[in-house]
Amino acid sequence: xxxxxxxxxxxxxxxxxxxxxxSQGPLHGYGVSRWLRETTREAFQVEEGALYPAxxxxxxxxxxxxxxxxxxxxxxxxxxxLTTAGEAELARSVQSWHDYVEVxxxxxxxxxx
Amino acid sequence: xxxxxGPREKGRxxxxxxxxxxxxxxxxxxxxxxxxxxxxxxxxxxxxxxxxRLFGSVEEVSRTCRDITRSQMxxxxxxxxxxxxxxxxxxxxxxxLKAPEFALVATLTLGLGIGANTAIFSVVDGVLLEPLxxxxxxxxxxxxxxxxxxxGMSVAWANFQDWHRENESFQGLTAFYSSSTTILGGEEPxxxxxxxxxxxxxxxxxxxxxxxxxxxxxDHGNDRPPVAVVSHRFWQNVLGGGxxxxxxxxxxxxxxxxxxxxxxxxxxxxGTDVWIPLSEESQSASRSSHNFNVVGRLADGVELERAHAExxxxxxxxxxxxxxxxxxxxxxxxxxxxxxxxxGGSRRALYLLLGAAGLVLLVACTNLASTLxxxxxxxxxxxxxxxxxxxPRGRIIRQLLTENVILAGAGALVGVGFAAAVVRVLKRLxxxxxxRLDQVSVDASVLAFAxxxxxxxxxxxxxxxxRRLSRTDFTAALREGDRGNxxxxxxxxxxxxxxxxxALALLLLAGSGLVVRSFQQLLQEDAGFHAADVTTLTVSxxxxxxxxxxxxxxxxxxxxxxxxxxxxxxxxxxxxAFPVQGFVPNGRLELDxxxxxxxxxxxxxxxxxxFEALDIPLLQGRTFDxxxxxxGLHVAVVSRSFAETYWPGEDPIGKTVSGGGMDNFWNQDxxxxxxxxxxEVRFQSLEREPEPTVYFHYLQRPFRARWSGRxxxxxxxxDPAALTPALRSTLQRLDxxxxxxxxxxxxxxxxSVAPQRFTVLLLGGFALLSLFLAAAGIYSxxxxxxxxxxxxxxxxLALGGEPSAVRGLVxxxxxxxxxxxxxxxxxxxxLGGSVIRALLYGVEPSDPVSLGGAALLLAxxxxxxxxxPALRSTRVDPVITMRAx
Numbered sequence: 001x002x003x004x005x006x007x008x009x010x011x012x013x014x015x016x017x018x019x020x021x022x023s024q025g026p027l028h029g030y031g032v033s034r035w036l037r038e039t040t041r042e043a044f045q046v047e048e049g050a051l052y053p054a055x056x057x058x059x060x061x062x063x064x065x066x067x068x069x070x071x072x073x074x075x076x077x078x079x080x081x082l083t084t085a086g087e088a089e090l091a092r093s094v095q096s097w098h099d100y101v102e103v104x105x106x107x108x109x110x111x112x113x
Numbered sequence: 114x115x116x117x118x119g120p121r122e123k124g125r126x127x128x129x130x131x132x133x134x135x136x137x138x139x140x141x142x143x144x145x146x147x148x149x150x151x152x153x154x155x156x157x158x159x160x161x162x163x164x165x166r167l168f169g170s171v172e173e174v175s176r177t178c179r180d181i182t183r184s185q186m187x188x189x190x191x192x193x194x195x196x197x198x199x200x201x202x203x204x205x206x207x208x209x210l211k212a213p214e215f216a217l218v219a220t221l222t223l224g225l226g227i228g229a230n231t232a233i234f235s236v237v238d239g240v241l242l243e244p245l246x247x248x249x250x251x252x253x254x255x256x257x258x259x260x261x262x263x264x265g266m267s268v269a270w271a272n273f274q275d276w277h278r279e280n281e282s283f284q285g286l287t288a289f290y291s292s293s294t295t296i297l298g299g300e301e302p303x304x305x306x307x308x309x310x311x312x313x314x315x316x317x318x319x320x321x322x323x324x325x326x327x328x329x330x331x332d333h334g335n336d337r338p339p340v341a342v343v344s345h346r347f348w349q350n351v352l353g354g355g356x357x358x359x360x361x362x363x364x365x366x367x368x369x370x371x372x373x374x375x376x377x378x379x380x381x382x383x384g385t386d387v388w389i390p391l392s393e394e395s396q397s398a399s400r401s402s403h404n405f406n407v408v409g410r411l412a413d414g415v416e417l418e419r420a421h422a423e424x425x426x427x428x429x430x431x432x433x434x435x436x437x438x439x440x441x442x443x444x445x446x447x448x449x450x451x452x453x454x455x456x457g458g459s460r461r462a463l464y465l466l467l468g469a470a471g472l473v474l475l476v477a478c479t480n481l482a483s484t485l486x487x488x489x490x491x492x493x494x495x496x497x498x499x500x501x502x503x504x505p506r507g508r509i510i511r512q513l514l515t516e517n518v519i520l521a522g523a524g525a526l527v528g529v530g531f532a533a534a535v536v537r538v539l540k541r542l543x544x545x546x547x548x549r550l551d552q553v554s555v556d557a558s559v560l561a562f563a564x565x566x567x568x569x570x571x572x573x574x575x576x577x578x579x580r581r582l583s584r585t586d587f588t589a590a591l592r593e594g595d596r597g598n599x600x601x602x603x604x605x606x607x608x609x610x611x612x613x614x615x616a617l618a619l620l621l622l623a624g625s626g627l628v629v630r631s632f633q634q635l636l637q638e639d640a641g642f643h644a645a646d647v648t649t650l651t652v653s654x655x656x657x658x659x660x661x662x663x664x665x666x667x668x669x670x671x672x673x674x675x676x677x678x679x680x681x682x683x684x685x686x687x688x689x690a691f692p693v694q695g696f697v698p699n700g701r702l703e704l705d706x707x708x709x710x711x712x713x714x715x716x717x718x719x720x721x722x723x724f725e726a727l728d729i730p731l732l733q734g735r736t737f738d739x740x741x742x743x744x745g746l747h748v749a750v751v752s753r754s755f756a757e758t759y760w761p762g763e764d765p766i767g768k769t770v771s772g773g774g775m776d777n778f779w780n781q782d783x784x785x786x787x788x789x790x791x792x793e794v795r796f797q798s799l800e801r802e803p804e805p806t807v808y809f810h811y812l813q814r815p816f817r818a819r820w821s822g823r824x825x826x827x828x829x830x831x832d833p834a835a836l837t838p839a840l841r842s843t844l845q846r847l848d849x850x851x852x853x854x855x856x857x858x859x860x861x862x863x864x865s866v867a868p869q870r871f872t873v874l875l876l877g878g879f880a881l882l883s884l885f886l887a888a889a890g891i892y893s894x895x896x897x898x899x900x901x902x903x904x905x906x907x908x909x910l911a912l913g914g915e916p917s918a919v920r921g922l923v924x925x926x927x928x929x930x931x932x933x934x935x936x937x938x939x940x941x942x943x944l945g946g947s948v949i950r951a952l953l954y955g956v957e958p959s960d961p962v963s964l965g966g967a968a969l970l971l972a973x974x975x976x977x978x979x980x981x982p983a984l985r986s987t988r989v990d991p992v993i994t995m996r997a998x
Contacts (some may be wrong), residue, residue, distance in 0.1 A: 030145040047169030048146070052138065053177040060185040077145075078138045103711060 014046070014054050016097060017061060019063065019082065019090040026069075028077035055080055063089050121487070135178045139171055153696060194489075198515070198874060205516035206543035215488050217480060218889050220744055224527025225882055226477025227563040231528060232535035233470040233875075234563075237463050239553035241456050246890060248319040252411040254283075254420065258403065258443035260426065265447035267403035270396035272443065275431050276407070277311075282420035283409035285313040289391065290405055291382045295364040295653035295852060299351035302850045304653050305386040307364055313962075314388070317410045318381065324348065325357050325373030331706055333390045334373075340390065343975045345377040347386040361831050364389060366656035382406070400432055401441035410453060412724065421448045440711070441701060461951060462872045469621060469879045476617045476883045478570040480890035483610040485517075485574040487897035509769065510576065513662075517575035521568045528567075529560060542871060594976040608930045611894055615934025616941060618880075618887035619971055623878035623942040624949055625873075626963035627956055632873045633864060634955035641794035641803060642692050644684070647858040648833035650840060652822040652851055659819075663743065666815035666902045669822060672847055674721060676826055679839045683827040686722025687811045687929055690796055691823060693865045697796045698817070702807060703773045704759060706784050708938035715796055716775045718818055724791060724808075726827035734766045734789030743812045749785035755805035757788050770807055776816060797864055800954050813943035823859065832937070834855040872952065880967075884974055892978040899982045920983040927979035928972075935968050 010050045017040075021032050032055070033048050063086030071077040082090070143164045150160035165171065209216040241808045247253060257265035268276075271286040280286065288312035296305050312333035319328075323345050332340050341362050343352065351370070352360055360371040364387060375388070376733050397404070411420055424446045431444045496509055532555050540553060636701065652669075659665050676685040690697045697715045704710040721737035723729075732753055741748050749770050756765035771783035776783075793803035811818050828836050834857050863870075899906070909919050946958025956963065 019755040028141070029623070030142045031148075033142070048142070048167050049139070049169035049171065052135075052174050053181060054144075056158035056178050060181055060188075074140070076137075077141050078134075111884075 005048070013051070013097075015058060016090070016093040018054060018058060019093065021087055022064065022080055022082045023087065023090055026079045026081035028071060028079050030077070032080070058086070061089075062086075114742075120568045131179050131182050132175075133652065134933045135175050137173055138178075139168075140193065143168060143171075145695070150959060159594070169527055185993055201512050201515040202519065204512060204521045205801045206314050209519065210518060210658075211470050212488065215484065215893070216520070216523075218893055219571075220523045220527055221482055222477045222480045222484070222889065223521065223524025223567045225479075225532055225886065226474040227525060227560070227567050228468045228531025228535060228884060229526030229879060230563040231532035231560045232539065233463075233466050234540065234559040235532070235536055235541055235556040236553050237467050238559065239626050241460055241463060241687075244453070245452050250452060251450065253317070253456035254411060254417060255449050256286075256407040256424065256453050257410060257447040259445040259447050261440055261444055261799070263444075266443075268405045268407045268473060268882045269403050269443075270405060271398050271400050272428065272431055273311075273405055273407055276424065277313075277659040279427055280409075280420075280423060282412060282415045282423045284412045285317040286407065286409040287311050287313040288407050289314060289319045290383055293651075293653065294385060295850070296351075297655060298361050298368070299347075300353060301484060303351055304651070304852045304854060304912065305351075306382070306384045307387045307389060308382050309389050309391040309394075311391050317408055318379070319410075320376050320379050322373040323376045325371070326764070327373050327375070328388065328390050333393070335392075335394045336918070337390065339367040339369040340372045341369050342375055342388040344379065344386045348374045351386075362387065363655065363657060368658075388837065390837075395483050400435050400443070401437035401439055403441070417450065419446060421446065438701060438711070451537065455708055462868065465949065465952060466875050466879075467870065468721065469624065469876055472617050472621050473879050473883050473886070474566065475754055476621070476886045476890075478567065479610050479614040479617065480886045481567070481570050481889050482574040483607055483614070484893045486607065486610070487574065487894050502976045510792075513576055514572070517571045518568075521564070521571045521573070523809060524567055524571075524858060525560075525564045528563065529555070531559065539875075542874060572763050581886050588914065607894055607898075608933075611927075611930050612934035613935065614890050615931050615975065616938035618883040619938025619967055620941050620945070621876075621880045621883040621937055622967035622971055623938070623964050626967045627949060627953055627958060627960055628876050630960060630963050631952070631954040631956040632866070632869050635654060635799055635869060637919045638795075638799055638955075640693055640799055640862075641729060641792055643677035645860050646725055646828045646831045646833055646860040648828065648836050648840070648859050649856050649861060650824040650826065650844075651854040652824070652844070654819075654822060654848065656819070658850075659951060662815035662817075662819045663812075665819045665822065666812050668744070668816065668847070669824065670720075672843065673720065673824060675843050675847065676720070676824070676840060677862075679836070679843065681829050681836060682841070683829040684722050684726040685824060685826040686724070687718065687720040687725050687818070687824050688723040688727075689718040689811070689823060691825070692727065692794050692796055693799050693862055695797050698775050699804070700775050703784075704769065706769050708773075708782075711773070712805070714752075714755055714807050716772055716817075717796070717806060717808045717813040718814060719808040720811050722826055724750070726825045729794055730792040732790045732792055736789050736791065737810050741810050741813070743815075745813075746985040747785035747813050748788045748810055750789045750791055750808040750868060751787055752793055752803070752806040753804060754793055755807060756787075758805050772807075772809065772814065785813070799862070833859070869954075884971065887971065888974040888978040891927065891931065891975050892981065895923065895979040896982040898926070899985060900965055901922055922977070923983040924979055927983075928975065931972065931975040931979075935972060939964060940969075941970060 009038050017036055021027065021035050027035070033051050036044075036051075040082055040096055055064065055066075059066055059080070064080045065083055066078055066080050069079045071079075086094060143161070146164035146167065147155075147157070147160040150163055151157055155163060168174070188446050201220050215871070245253065246854055256268065256276075258268050260266045267290075273286075277288075287310055290374055291306050291308040293304055294307045296307070312328070312330045315327040322342075327342055328340060331337065341364065343362075346369075348354055348357075357371045357373070361368045361584050362371060363369075369387075369389060409420075411417065428443050428446050435442055499509060500506065536553060597769060652672075654665055654668060659668060666687075673685045673687060676682055685702045697717060699715050700713065702712045702714050702716070704712050719737065721741075724731065724736045733749075736750050737748065751765060751770070765787050766789070768787045770787060771782070771784045790806075794806065795801060796806065797804065824835060826833070826840060837855050840855055844851055844853050907917055909922075910916065942964060943959055951957050
């Protein structure tokens with residue numbers, strides 16, 4: 001347990017984070033998990049295993065494809081990559097996330113003053 | 114568009130099963146994570162432990178992942194199958210379109226076969242099999258007395274009363290008779306069928322009233338106030354559908370308030386519009402005066418056989434010791450379910466038609482089989498190529514299956530349309546004597562049945578090429594190529610199919626030829642009168658305003674005189690029954706002033722004008738004229754067969770005859786003197802031999818004139834219909850309350866043979882259909898054979914063979930098979946002739962004209978059907994033909 005209590009990950013945001021991660025190039029599950037940990041500085045409390053069902057769900061929806069390939073360390077790993085549909089989904093999600101944040105910020109920010 | 118790339122099999126990802134795929138992915142993660150921790154300074158064991166902890170439940174994640182991926186694979190398989198199906202269908206349509214001749218023949222063959230069957234079976238089902246629309250209709254029984262000849266006859270009132278009182282088999286038993294009568298009291302005078310019935314009538318049929326009430330026990334019996342129940346259509350059309358309170362119908366000499374309306378569609382006895390309680394007191398006590406129809410409802414749990422046995426015993430007890438003439442007493446009973454009685458008359462013809470439709474379906478299936486086989490053979494090479502290019506056999510079979518299902522579907526569509534059209538035509542052309550024809554509709558279950566048979570044929574024969582493909586190896590099929598010679602088993606199958614088809618078609622053609630010929634015979638039959646220039650009038654006078662039979666007869670005399678004064682009228686006369694229409698009283702007559710000297714014959718009333726209007730030839734003496742009046746000497750004219758039967762070798766002129774029991778009491782002791790002999794006339798029907806007949810003078814014995822006012826009028830111009838307006842206005846002038854019913858006699862004669870014409874039309878249609886199908890079948894098979902042997906033909910032509918000789922070769926082979934089929938068909942007709950005998954008139958089942966004609970027609974069609982492809986076989990350039998290999 002870290003000293004500071006990590007935030008609960010909002011429902012559905014994991015998907016956006018995965019899509020965002022993969023938008024930089026194909027990556028295996030562990031790579032995605034590590035990248036997420038590092039970029040969020042472990043701000044989110046999420047079991048690492050939860051990533052895998054999410055990956056497969058995205059794959060099922062046609063946003064990702066997967067393939068077993070040799071990793072940078074020379075061992076076999078399952079690599080995921082974004083499809084065109086996945087890119088579109090990412091763009092759509094980012095937009096709606098910004099809209100959401102803006103509205104919430106306006107409302108909550110206004111309430112504070 | 115698969116999101117998982119690479120080789121893919123059922124349930125597997127990259128050759129791994131889903132569990133392995135998931136577990137390996139998780140294992141990889143755990144190992145990589147542990148290594149990261151180790152690099153951060155953890156002990157290897159602790160690092161592995163920590164990696165697991167951070168991961169969460171391996172088991173749960175693994176399971177969820179497996180579920181997701183499996184459901185994804187299922188969805189992909191489904192859409193893959195749909196896509197493959199769509200591909201197959203597209204390919205199927207394309208191949209069929211590339212062989213339009215085949216597709217057209219197959220679809221039409223299927224459609225016509227399915228359609229004909231569905232239509233006829235729908236009619237059979239609706240007319241014969243569908244239960245009557247009454248509650249528990251199986252319990253309704255039609256009862257008659259049995260006559261000395263074993264047939265059924267109407268029931269005597271005295272017997273009915275005893276039946277009703279003493280039987281234990283029936284919960285209700287009703288007697289009734291019906292007659293066509295003028296009814297006054299509606300918006301205008303009309304002539305309608307009125308049924309007079311006893312009190313159980315409504316409880317036997319168990320129908321509820323649509324309005325008001327039906328008649329009750331209290332309405333029946335002596336001295337009850339008259340009441341009437343009317344049919345729903347009468348209420349709507351004649352009474353205007355309004356309240357019943359004010360309606361008084363004048364029927365048969367009484368004014369009847371209408372107390373209720375029968376439910377819509379209730380139509381028993383057929384055509385009845387008014388039901389009136391029977392007057393019981395005026396009925397004859399004789400057990401030999403047969404006037405009533407009887408219907409009963411069986412008591413619960415009683416079978417028809419038991420009821421029959423009881424009524425048989427009862428009846429024999431009743432007539433024992435009766436003083437009546439034993440010739441006219443019951444010898445037992447005749448029973449039948451009401452349904453059998455009502456539809457029985459149409460049964461034979463309908464089953465014959467059903468059989469014919471079945472034959473058409475057989476011909477269609479045979480045709481289809483040979484067409485499919487021929488096509489399958491030409492496709493062997495194509496399929497072999499596809500197979501050798503790696504198409505799996507399952508895939509090829511699925512392709513063939515799809516193609517055949519498309520064919521069957523198209524055929525079924527054509528069939529539905531055809532069936533609907535045929536049913537519509539049948540309903541329009543069908544004779545009124547086929548009961549319930551108006552209620553017939555296309556039956557879905559029959560359609561499904563015929564469709565299933567056709568589908569089975571299509572599948573059985575359409576998939577044969579696939580089976581052959583699995584037997585022979587592809588390379589052999591490829592090497593053989595077009596040269597695949599048509600010898601051996603395959604050719605035998607074709608010979609059987611084509612021969613069988615020809616035989617079946619001949620059965621149909623010959624059968625319908627026989628029926629057509631007997632119909633011609635029937636129409637050419639000399640019925641003893643000349644109908645072409647005669648029109649008929651049927652009149653029913655008010656029983657209230659014309660009280661006595663003599664009043665009625667006098668009115669007819671007045672009308673006849675007025676009619677003969679009209680311009681364009683040659684002659685007019687009274688006759689109590691029109692020729693070939695039936696309904697002539699037939700019974701015991703007495704001869705030579707001796708009540709014990711009996712004759713049996715038809716009883717008619719006539720005036721002298723009737724003989725002349727109908728051109729009935731006078732053989733001896735004279736017919737009635739102005740000398741014979743109501744008060745003069747009673748006179749009669751007899752038919753030749755009557756004179757020959759009862760006064761053989763004697764001069765009939767001057768002999769005497771009376772109507773016996775068929776006259777009323779006053780007349781039955783008065784003998785009429787025979788003044789003339791006329792030639793035979795068929796009164797019962799065109800097909801029934803004329804019966805001995807006595808014509809009495811209508812003014813002298815007017816008793817029956819009261820019920821059957823009929824007149825014939827001969828047109829001078831030869832066009833009887835032209836007289837109708839003048840005759841109608843004369844009727845209006847003499848009595849505006851008489852509804853005119855004027856029908857030219859030729860139409861009535863035509864209508865009397867409507868059932869036969871109906872059968873002839875349908876059978877003829879089926880026969881033509883099978884002729885067409887057989888020709889199409891022969892054409893497609895011969896075409897195929899020719900195509901198969903193109904190379905052989907080419908060689909023959911190249912070696913100097915005469916084209917005509919080569920054509921002859923093709924034709925000879927085809928016609929040999931057709932000839933065998935014809936022979937088999939002829940044998941079938943002769944063996945099966947008895948089936949059709951009952952429907953024939955004046956023609957033997959082995960009639961050489963019908964059989965020979967059918968065989969010639971079919972042989973001609975076969976010749977034409979094989980001539981076209983034979984011609985094609987020699988039209989090609991031999992060099993091109995041989996190079997085509």
